[in-house]
Amino acid sequence: MATTAVAPGQPTTKIGKAATEIDERLIVAGPLRRSLNKVFPDHWSFLLGEIALYSFVILLLSGTYLTFFFDASMSETVYQGAYAPLRGVEMSQAYESTLALSFDVRGGLLIRQIHHWAALLFVASIVVHLVRIFFTGAFRKPRETNWMIGVVLLVLALLMGVTGYSMPDDLLSGTGLRIISAILLSIPVIGTWAHWAVFDGDYVGDAIIGRFYIVHVLILPAIILALIVVHLLLLIKQKHTQFPGPGRTEHNVVGNRLFPAFAGKATALFFIVFGLCAALGGLVQINPIWLWGPYNPAQVSAGSQPDWYIGFLDGSTRLFPAWDINLPGDYTIPALFWPTVVVAGAMFTVLALYPQLERKLTGDTASHHLLQRPRDVPVRTSVGVMALTFYGVLWMSGGNDLIADKFDISLNAMTWVGRIGMIVVPPIAYMATYRICLGLQRHDREVLEHGIETGVIRRLPSGEFIEVHQPLGPVDEHGHGQLSYGGAPVPKKMNQVGGARRAIKGFFKPIEQVSDVELGSRREQRGLAAAEAERDQLTRSGRPSEGGRPSDGGRPQDPRD
Amino acid sequence: MSTGDHPGSHGGEEAQGPLYGGPDDDYTPAQLAGMDKESLNRLGARYDGVEVLHVDPPPAPGSGLEKQAERQVSMAFGAAGLFALLFAVVYVGSGWFLPDWQWASTDNGWSALYTPLLGLTMGGALAFIGVGLVLFVKKLLPHETAVQDKHDGSQFDRSTTAATLMGGLDKTGFPRRKMIGRSLGFAGGALGLMLVAPLGGFIKNPNTGNPLGTTPWAEGVRLVRDDGTPIRPGDQEPGSLETVFPAVAGGNVAADAATMLIRLRPEQIRALEPRKGQADFGYGDYVAYSKICTHAGCPVSLYEQETSRILCPCHQSQFDVTQGAKPVFGPASRSLPELPITLDDEGYFVARSDYIEAVGPTYWNRERI
Numbered sequence: 018m019a020t021t022a023v024a025p026g027q028p029t030t031k032i033g034k035a036a037t038e039i040d041e042r043l044i045v046a047g048p049l050r051r052s053l054n055k056v057f058p059d060h061w062s063f064l065l066g067e068i069a070l071y072s073f074v075i076l077l078l079s080g081t082y083l084t085f086f087f088d089a090s091m092s093e094t095v096y097q098g099a100y101a102p103l104r105g106v107e108m109s110q111a112y113e114s115t116l117a118l119s120f121d122v123r124g125g126l127l128i129r130q131i132h133h134w135a136a137l138l139f140v141a142s143i144v145v146h147l148v149r150i151f152f153t154g155a156f157r158k159p160r161e162t163n164w165m166i167g168v169v170l171l172v173l174a175l176l177m178g179v180t181g182y183s184m185p186d187d188l189l190s191g192t193g194l195r196i197i198s199a200i201l202l203s204i205p206v207i208g209t210w211a212h213w214a215v216f217d218g219d220y221v222g223d224a225i226i227g228r229f230y231i232v233h234v235l236i237l238p239a240i241i242l243a244l245i246v247v248h249l250l251l252l253i254k255q256k257h258t259q260f261p262g263p264g265r266t267e268h269n270v271v272g273n274r275l276f277p278a279f280a281g282k283a284t285a286l287f288f289i290v291f292g293l294c295a296a297l298g299g300l301v302q303i304n305p306i307w308l309w310g311p312y313n314p315a316q317v318s319a320g321s322q323p324d325w326y327i328g329f330l331d332g333s334t335r336l337f338p339a340w341d342i343n344l345p346g347d348y349t350i351p352a353l354f355w356p357t358v359v360v361a362g363a364m365f366t367v368l369a370l371y372p373q374l375e376r377k378l379t380g381d382t383a384s385h386h387l388l389q390r391p392r393d394v395p396v397r398t399s400v401g402v403m404a405l406t407f408y409g410v411l412w413m414s415g416g417n418d419l420i421a422d423k424f425d426i427s428l429n430a431m432t433w434v435g436r437i438g439m440i441v442v443p444p445i446a447y448m449a450t451y452r453i454c455l456g457l458q459r460h461d462r463e464v465l466e467h468g469i470e471t472g473v474i475r476r477l478p479s480g481e482f483i484e485v486h487q488p489l490g491p492v493d494e495h496g497h498g499q500l501s502y503g504g505a506p507v508p509k510k511m512n513q514v515g516g517a518r519r520a521i522k523g524f525f526k527p528i529e530q531v532s533d534v535e536l537g538s539r540r541e542q543r544g545l546a547a548a549e550a551e552r553d554q555l556t557r558s559g560r561p562s563e564g565g566r567p568s569d570g571g572r573p574q575d576p577r578d
Numbered sequence: 579m580s581t582g583d584h585p586g587s588h589g590g591e592e593a594q595g596p597l598y599g600g601p602d603d604d605y606t607p608a609q610l611a612g613m614d615k616e617s618l619n620r621l622g623a624r625y626d627g628v629e630v631l632h633v634d635p636p637p638a639p640g641s642g643l644e645k646q647a648e649r650q651v652s653m654a655f656g657a658a659g660l661f662a663l664l665f666a667v668v669y670v671g672s673g674w675f676l677p678d679w680q681w682a683s684t685d686n687g688w689s690a691l692y693t694p695l696l697g698l699t700m701g702g703a704l705a706f707i708g709v710g711l712v713l714f715v716k717k718l719l720p721h722e723t724a725v726q727d728k729h730d731g732s733q734f735d736r737s738t739t740a741a742t743l744m745g746g747l748d749k750t751g752f753p754r755r756k757m758i759g760r761s762l763g764f765a766g767g768a769l770g771l772m773l774v775a776p777l778g779g780f781i782k783n784p785n786t787g788n789p790l791g792t793t794p795w796a797e798g799v800r801l802v803r804d805d806g807t808p809i810r811p812g813d814q815e816p817g818s819l820e821t822v823f824p825a826v827a828g829g830n831v832a833a834d835a836a837t838m839l840i841r842l843r844p845e846q847i848r849a850l851e852p853r854k855g856q857a858d859f860g861y862g863d864y865v866a867y868s869k870i871c872t873h874a875g876c877p878v879s880l881y882e883q884e885t886s887r888i889l890c891p892c893h894q895s896q897f898d899v900t901q902g903a904k905p906v907f908g909p910a911s912r913s914l915p916e917l918p919i920t921l922d923d924e925g926y927f928v929a930r931s932d933y934i935e936a937v938g939p940t941y942w943n944r945e946r947i
Contacts, residue, residue: 292705299697528642
């Protein structure tokens, strides 16, 4: 093309020209702009899922490094590596190569420990993310599918953990493997067949670590990766939920655009999560397999604990009574079957189906994009706390021998504490949570009706002392506020409604012009009318025709949209 | 322009199709060129259903606030670089100009510091990048509040898509040509079966030869310690426990063979209540029980001789050695199997037979074998 004159709008810079070249081939400018303009709501709790995603990235990176050194073989060898106390000891290749990558690979121990810490963080962030989704009602229509994918991801993450920590073939992981073998055997009818299929024979055989390895490094990661992609695509398609607030409705998303604010924050979080894992991986020792020694079926160390996320199953197994069920024909359902296969199966099934259950029980079939505050749905919140308490008792019982040891309590007493506690404590937690939710709800309405307590005491001419209340909005003839509750936090301190001046910044000397800050705050004062208008909007569901939401507490809500 | 006149040599100059439309119709290149960056940005956003409601400006250029924020962000990035550099120095320098990093019994302490230092520097480098970015977004970027419309489903899309799908299905004629549908369904099912069939390679019969019910123990097999030495009565103090293995190849690593040889104290012997039909399984004041827990298969290894109890450290099942190793607390439901023992001609302990029941965890058809 003869460059006689630049056509209007044609780029003149090098980068601009290159970008045009690319777009002429791929036509990506439109989709790219749409992505950059995508709005993400801003709340700290929306970052929990991101932490899980970033931990997974760290797991992939560190795990790939480890595969270059790990040898998933159970054939016997004699250790001759750098760690003198184990020299000359017979062990499996798997254990030997794990020792080698800890002691003979430069920086290998760091990567191994980063991998382990990232795995703990991965499961932990999934669980906390799930708890956030649950208590704010983000799983409701149209997001039930994504909830279910999330639960499947959690189960897969647990399996990743189990296959991962079983591979080094040290004494601790071998003990875990032995229990996995017993759990497989405990399944009625097909137990022995299942065991033979997984272990390729009787315990322990020589196939299991190789099999766990391929499951751990190929099959599970591939499934998890695919599900994460679907999880995120659904999130993008359905857009993120948001908490109710000024201008936020069921039909919009208020927040930051992807570029640059959200991208900056997300990248920052990735680096912080990675940094945290790296620091933990270097500074805090985890699973020092060289102290446990190679696996030996005749040995075990006291205080054997699995990684934290399996603790609840260890606890349920400790608590469940010795109830073998003997069936006619000399068949047995082992007691071990109930606290492991049945408890885990039931817990995850109920969890996965919870959105459908709630939908059936409340009859709420509407789509929801605005989140709920836990206090506004006391039944769900209490059910959630009850479930968490049950989980907590099981989890604590997974370490009841350590508690018994450290606090000098009888071990058998700790078992009974767990057995009684898992039945008695959850209902108490339910009731307490329910009362707390109602109390918080009432306080919100109290403040909306009577205003914020200012702490200023005034004496009336009659001699009566009263506390001055600051109304949040217009009042009726009795002095009662006319704002209705809109599902958003209600300011309860004077500082939250501009009762205090902003501090002037600068540590040793002020770096802001005092007059500017003064002007700014005066501008904010002028903006109070606008803020009040916003707050008025806050108390409606976004449709002016509806005139605000009724304060409907925990009752099932009518479909609003 | 290229001067070629054969078809296809002109780049994209044909007229647009009659249905072509879009923003290029509304905004000519000349109009776009006349707009500044900010209005183009807002225009594009509007086009994507995004409206920027409100922008809090960043600190004024040259103000103290901006300088402070700039300093903080730069310090964070600088610290990140410094940590990363330190990482490289520690990683590369160990064993070169720094002490060796490898574990050694004559350790100068550096090998214990090596991994923590790597973690500290790597963690510091990565975290400071994050901190710098957070400070940058918070303190130096304008805080923008944008609102984007959510698109609800449209009846237009549903109707037209359904018509397209159903129209296509009608054209295939499957609803009418039922034989094709049925044969295809049959083929699909059979192909599915074919694809999962190779999983049969995993299936093995667990009941051939009763592997769960047998151990390396057999008549006349000596009880030996982990190092292979045989045991005579009198080798152990009363009240003590020793883990023994069958004197066969691989006996000390077999998963189900580990056995506890216990010498009872006189008062334990007086209280001894063996299981029915197993009164003669012991020898003198010695009894031998399987070490594999009947609950989940862990080795039961904590023997408290005052209470005669053996504790499994995995799930805290407790077995009473004076009552035939009956479970007295915890989740185990069966006694530890007892190994019948006697002495051979040379006076060493030997097994009189294999265990008479399956050792280890309970399973579905255990009682039947």
